[in-house]
Amino acid sequence: MRVYERSHQVGRRFNDDFQGLENWSTRGDCLDELRAHGVEPTWWSVPFSQSELRLSALRAAVVRSPRPLFYALRRGAAHPGSLDNALLRQARAAGVEICLGQRAEPSAVQIFAGGPSGRPVALARGLSFALDRPEFSATILCDHLAPRGYIYFLVAEGQATLGTVQVGDLRGSTQRLQAAVDAVERRWEFRVPATAAAWAGHAGFAIPRHCMRGRTLVVGEAAGFQDALFGFGIRTAMLSGALAAISLSGGQDYESAWRSRLLPYMRASRLNRAVYERAGAAKSLLWHLLKSSPDARPVLRRLYAHSPIHQMLSPFVRAGLGA
Numbered sequence: 610m611r612v613y614e615r616s617h618q619v620g621r622r623f624n625d626d627f628q629g630l631e632n633w634s635t636r637g638d639c640l641d642e643l644r645a646h647g648v649e650p651t652w653w654s655v656p657f658s659q660s661e662l663r664l665s666a667l668r669a670a671v672v673r674s675p676r677p678l679f680y681a682l683r684r685g686a687a688h689p690g691s692l693d694n695a696l697l698r699q700a701r702a703a704g705v706e707i708c709l710g711q712r713a714e715p716s717a718v719q720i721f722a723g724g725p726s727g728r729p730v731a732l733a734r735g736l737s738f739a740l741d742r743p744e745f746s747a748t749i750l751c752d753h754l755a756p757r758g759y760i761y762f763l764v765a766e767g768q769a770t771l772g773t774v775q776v777g778d779l780r781g782s783t784q785r786l787q788a789a790v791d792a793v794e795r796r797w798e799f800r801v802p803a804t805a806a807a808w809a810g811h812a813g814f815a816i817p818r819h820c821m822r823g824r825t826l827v828v829g830e831a832a833g834f835q836d837a838l839f840g841f842g843i844r845t846a847m848l849s850g851a852l853a854a855i856s857l858s859g860g861q862d863y864e865s866a867w868r869s870r871l872l873p874y875m876r877a878s879r880l881n882r883a884v885y886e887r888a889g890a891a892k893s894l895l896w897h898l899l900k901s902s903p904d905a906r907p908v909l910r911r912l913y914a915h916s917p918i919h920q921m922l923s924p925f926v927r928a929g930l931g932a
């Protein structure tokens with residue numbers, strides 16, 4: 610088997626930033642699901658069982674669970690333990706030939722995993738830097754600072770990531786990032802060093818109609834697999850890749866496999882976003898629900914299940930979404 614990567618290194622889209630592998634959308638642990646598909650979590654990872662959720666300077670809640678809510682991972686080529694480098698090593702150890710610096714023609718490969726395609730609807734910008742603080746995670750939901758998006762701040766093992774995600778109107782991101790830096794510096798009383806590494810990336814959220822293009826199986830963000838509410842796309846990228854590989858080796862047909870495993874999640878996340886943007890009280894409601902629960906995982910899991918409530922809301926938001 611051969612894998613083509615157009616860059617000379619894997620993970621060039623990222624710059625040693627922390628990203629979260631979500632662990633709430635299924636009852637079982639995401640790492641067990643990945644293991645069951647033959648992917649070993651050999652990458653650097655820190656489990657987070659709690660995270661601060663802020664609506665404003667005054668309204669902060671601790672969201673917690675007895676089990677990890679998410680795993681912080683490193684992305685990019687720089688760190689040997691990044692998700693990208695760990696997967697590269699695993700593939701090589703399994704005998705895969707990796708052709709770095711070689712672009713593949715999407716229609717000529719069996720599986721295409723080329724990352725974002727289509728119109729960008731979200732923009733993430735941020736900074737990675739050294740910070741001598743205990744492990745910590747916080748998310749700020751504030752339209753004034755990050756319109757229709759959020760700010761996130763993660764600290765682990767002496768390293769921090771501060772990011773801002775804006776959705777829809779992608780203008781003014783430099784000012785938005787500066788405002789996020791100011792807010793985080795003020796709240797947690799430190800200064801982001803001038804040496805911080807900057808990064809940026811776009812995303813587009815779309816529910817695919819089909820993931821077969823000719824004979825090519827399209828996976829990950831190239832297929833549109835990503836949480837439309839908050840932009841989590843790592844788990845769906847790895848899972849869809851595994852489902853495509855299983856299909857090629859004679860297992861369940863890819864179209865029916867992604868429809869059964871990923872479509873309900875995608876539909877729910879898309880409706881979540883519509884409600885989040887349109888209903889003024891949605892952020893507050895989410896905040897209260899998560900704040901008052903001793904275990905946020907089931908709350909979030911219900912949010913990402915295509916439940917009867919989602920089905921009921923669906924006709925009301927579908928027109929506006931073009932879903």
Ligand SMILES: Cc1cc2nc3c(=O)[nH]c(=O)nc-3n(C[C@H](O)[C@H](O)[C@H](O)COP(=O)(O)OP(=O)(O)OC[C@H]3O[C@@H](n4cnc5c(N)ncnc54)[C@H](O)[C@@H]3O)c2cc1C
Nearest residue numbers: 614615628629712713723724733810829830841842843846
């Ligand atoms: C700044 C930022 C922060 C994020 N944070 C999170 C987070 O916290 N949690 C989360 O779950 N998700 C997060 N995401 C989304 C997540 O990173 C992506 O959804 C995920 O990486 C998608 O994986 P992928 O393999 O589909 O695509 P990518 O990771 O984009 O990989 C695609 C690869 O294909 C290569 N390629 C493209 N075309 C070709 C070609 N024709 N031939 C050869 N190679 C090609 C590219 O060079 C690239 O290396 C974030 C995204 C961004 C931009």
